[in-house]
Amino acid sequence: MGQVVATAEKTLKASPERVLAALGDYTGVRSRILTEHYSEYEVREGGQGAGTVVHWKLAATSKRVRDCLITATAPGADTIVERDANSSMVTTWTVSPADGGARVQVTTTWDGASGVGGFFERTFAPKGLRRIYDEQLAKLGAELDT
Secondary structure (H helix, E strand, O other): OOEEEEEEEEEEEHHHHHHHHHHOEOOOOOHHHOOOOEEEEEEEEEOOOOOOOEEEEEEOOOOOEEEEEEEEEEOOEEEEEEEEOOOOOOOEEEEEEEOOEEEEEEEEEEEHHHHHHHHHHHHHHHHHHHHHHHHHHHHHHHHOOO
């Protein structure tokens, strides 16, 4: 069993503080930037930043649907970490200053399967998740441009 890592990043025109506030807004912005890969989105506790608990189903493919129960923490001034209670999946959103805006990096890790299935998971899953995150980051940019 090996760790699987998927990463995407984008530079946005908004300030780092505004981007972090948007990413931590689970009752508003986050629900609006989800792609069609997400369903059953529900904020169960909190809704703003650290301490928020949110549920969703993520269909990375038609055959691979993860039932996620996420708890958000903010271990640093520039980071939001989302841990899934139903798996080993951890997603880290890191925001840093960039020319005239903010650079947003999202990295998800989880313990992959072993054997041949694990090889294919480590090879193809990061690319699929990166596409999902690229779309979310584009939606976040459009949301913050308004």
